[in-house]
Amino acid sequence: MIRVHVFVEGQTEETFVRELLYEYFIDKNIYLNPILVRTSKTGKGGVVSYAKIKPQVNCKCLEDAKAFVTTMFDMYALPNDFPGSSSLPKTNEPLHKAEYLEREMGKDIGHDNFIPNLLVHEFEGLLYSNLQTFADWFDEVAVSILQAERNAFTSPEHINNNPLTAPSKRIRNCCKGYDKPLHGSLLAIDIGLDNIRQECQHFNQWLLRLESIATAI
Structure with a gap:
């Protein structure tokens, strides 16, 4: 069984890995283990400082060298000390920005068993993949508004990261x-x-990369 430790920044992402990704990958002989990042000695959750995140990722890469380590962090509101944040390429394509930041994080961590990954722009973007599901929890007015917003962008991952x-x-x-x-x-x-996966290209590429581990070994 191939082990993949997935650092996440919140309980929602942790549940997402356990409830949605785990079953899919276990059938491929890949065991996903979500790990909620620590923000302090007692607190967990949120990428408030890369300086606090890096030692945790680095430690897990070294501690379990036969396993793989990856991340599922929001690209939205990354801390200023995140690798590459001060040298982002001038592009309006968010997927290119994510790829650049991931490469910089990968170089900064520097372990062969590390697979950097960011969500574009944040977890809620994935929820725009099928907005009719919101009708079971809210109302059709909300669905109509969200669908109109989705239609205004190339994909759910392109919905912008403005604070508002x-x-x-x-x-x-x-x-x-x-x-x-x-x-x-x-x-x-x-x-x-x-x-x-069909709606979110960058997210799908991450899963494809995880899947490829099984064939590469």
């Missing part, structure tokens, strides 16, 4: 009572992994 219009802000604005820990993973499960 990031995917999470858009969802909260029209879905009264939306709570990420409660609804986030449940909506993702309802949407289904196939739909998310």
Whole structure:
């Protein structure tokens, strides 16, 4: 069994790995182990400082050299000390920005068993892959608003990362009572992994890379 440790920044992402990704990869002889990043000696969750994240990732790469280590962090609102954040290429293509930041993080960590990954722009972007699922939790008005927003962009991953219009802000604005820990993973499960992969190119590339581990060994 191939082991892959997945560093996540919140409980929603942790549940997403356990409930949606785990079963898919276990059938491919790959065991995913979500790890909630530590922000302090007692606190967990959130990428508030890369300086706090790097030692945790580095330690796991060294501690379990026969396993792989990857990340599922939001590209939105990354800390200023994140590798490559001060030298981002001038492009309007968010997928290119994510790829650049991932390469820089990969070089900074510097271990062969590390697979850098960022969500474009954040976890809630994945939820735009099939907005009809929101009808079971909210109402058709919210679905109509979200669908119109989705139609305005090339893909769910292109929905912008402005502090006022990031995917999470858009969802909260029209879905009264939306709570990420409660609804986030449940909506993702309802949407289904196939739909998310079809709609979200960068996310799909990450999963393809994880899948390739089994054939490469």
